[in-house]
Amino acid sequence: xxxxxxxxxxxxxxxxxxxxxxxxxxxxxxxxxxxxxxxxxxxxxxxxxxxxxxxxxxxxxxxxxxxxxxxxxxxxxxxxxxxxxxxxxxxxxxxxxxxxxxxxxxxxxxxxxxxxxxxxxxxxxxxxxxxxxxxxxxxxxxxxxxxxxxxxxxxxxxxxxxxxxxxxxxxxxxxxxxxxxxxxxxxxxxxxxxxxxxxxxxxxxxxxxxxxxxxxxxxxxxxxxxxxxxxxxxxxxxxxxxxxxxxxxxxxxxxxxxxxxxxxxxxxxxxxxxxxxxxxxxxxxxxxxxxxxxxxxxxxxxxxxxxxxxxxxxxxxxxxxxxxxxxxxxxxxxxxxxxxxxxxxxxxxxxxxxxxxxxxxxxxxxxxxxxxxxxxxxxxxxxxxxxxxxxxxxxxxxxxxxxxxxxxxxxxxxxx
Numbered sequence: 001x002x003x004x005x006x007x008x009x010x011x012x013x014x015x016x017x018x019x020x021x022x023x024x025x026x027x028x029x030x031x032x033x034x035x036x037x038x039x040x041x042x043x044x045x046x047x048x049x050x051x052x053x054x055x056x057x058x059x060x061x062x063x064x065x066x067x068x069x070x071x072x073x074x075x076x077x078x079x080x081x082x083x084x085x086x087x088x089x090x091x092x093x094x095x096x097x098x099x100x101x102x103x104x105x106x107x108x109x110x111x112x113x114x115x116x117x118x119x120x121x122x123x124x125x126x127x128x129x130x131x132x133x134x135x136x137x138x139x140x141x142x143x144x145x146x147x148x149x150x151x152x153x154x155x156x157x158x159x160x161x162x163x164x165x166x167x168x169x170x171x172x173x174x175x176x177x178x179x180x181x182x183x184x185x186x187x188x189x190x191x192x193x194x195x196x197x198x199x200x201x202x203x204x205x206x207x208x209x210x211x212x213x214x215x216x217x218x219x220x221x222x223x224x225x226x227x228x229x230x231x232x233x234x235x236x237x238x239x240x241x242x243x244x245x246x247x248x249x250x251x252x253x254x255x256x257x258x259x260x261x262x263x264x265x266x267x268x269x270x271x272x273x274x275x276x277x278x279x280x281x282x283x284x285x286x287x288x289x290x291x292x293x294x295x296x297x298x299x300x301x302x303x304x305x306x307x308x309x310x311x312x313x314x315x316x317x318x319x320x321x322x323x324x325x326x327x328x329x330x331x332x333x334x335x336x337x338x339x340x341x342x343x344x345x346x347x348x349x350x351x352x353x354x355x356x357x358x359x360x361x362x363x364x365x366x367x368x369x370x371x372x373x374x375x376x377x378x379x380x381x382x383x384x385x386x387x388x389x390x391x392x393x394x395x396x397x398x399x400x401x402x403x404x405x406x407x408x409x410x411x412x413x414x415x416x
């Protein structure tokens with residue numbers, strides 16, 4: 001399947017690969033796996049690149065795909081417990097099934113074998129094969145050493161356990177390919193090395209580039225990463241997802257188009273040419289937006305969010321009122337509690353969630369630099385917001401500049 005290798009290379013999806021990878025692709029009944037640590041209850045955009053590759057392989061006839069949940073490898077981290085991880089796995093399964101073409105994908109949990117393993121035989125079998133020298137080549141470990149950070153035993157064992165996962169899957173399910181992000185390369189090599197020494201068979205692996213955002217940052221599993229785009233709309237609203245894709249840079253958009261779309265090479269070139277002819281139309285960004293909203297949600301959601309954003313951008317108050325409940329469904333909301341005798345000011349609003357401005361200082365600088373705030377489509381000339389302008393006795397539309405919209409939900413509380 002030389003054409004498949006060429007296709008992956010054209011789309012820049014081969015970051016690292018083992019020699020003779022083509023030997024795996026020569027047999028469509030071969031099985032492969034992709035691992036996910038269930039450290040959070042939702043996939044993020046970075047995970048979707050792995051899911052997308054699984055879908056791409058499935059379309060080409062490679063249907064024996066495995067998703068491995070690393071419950072055991074997650075439990076060795078202090079902050080996670082059994083109940084949280086099980087809940088995360090259940091939610092992740094639902095998301096993956098919705099996003100996967102293959103509805104018969106095999107889900108496996110590595111706790112199933114680690115709970116049966118005897119410690120001393122396992123240490124003798126696995127740890128003797130691996131040297132500290134090889135583990136020091138892992139980028140994460142290397143960075144910790146260079147930064148004089150404390151390295152825990154779990155930082156080493158984590159990679160060995162992931163290598164053993166591959167060995168187990170090879171024995172039990174004849175799995176002979178692992179795919180993962182570029183930061184997983186040494187984990188994959190560890191597994192390949194174990195299989196070669198213990199089973200004396202050839203296995204394969206390849207990694208794809210880590211997905212980056214406009215700032216060149218990778219998506220991560222951390223709750224603290226505010227720039228993540230989560231698949232769960234409870235964590236990332238559809239409105240924020242729309243803004244993310246529509247504001248994606250041209251270079252990043254072309255990258256995503258190659259990574260994710262199933263559009264052929266000739267058509268991709270035509271889309272890029274058409275986009276470059278009139279960049280203001282954002283042809284690539286809009287095609288990506290449609291693809292992702294349809295994939296993650298459905299076509300109805302795409303049509304609705306497109307209509308909502310067109311209405312909001314025009315800043316026509318009558319149209320906003322006429323489509324109020326549809327807009328309310330998608331727009332980001334901020335709940336504000338205030339005493340009846342108080343005036344509502346921008347400073348009241350800023351202190352809630354730090355969504356519009358991170359601080360009073362940031363807001364003051366924004367105004368000094370001729371930034372504009374609109375309340376119900378009218379320019380705010382001072383900090384005081386007239387409560388007589390409330391819609392349905394509780395709502396206000398706030399617009400920051402040209403592209404940021406919020407629905408303020410005002411709740412009056414007693415003067416105590």
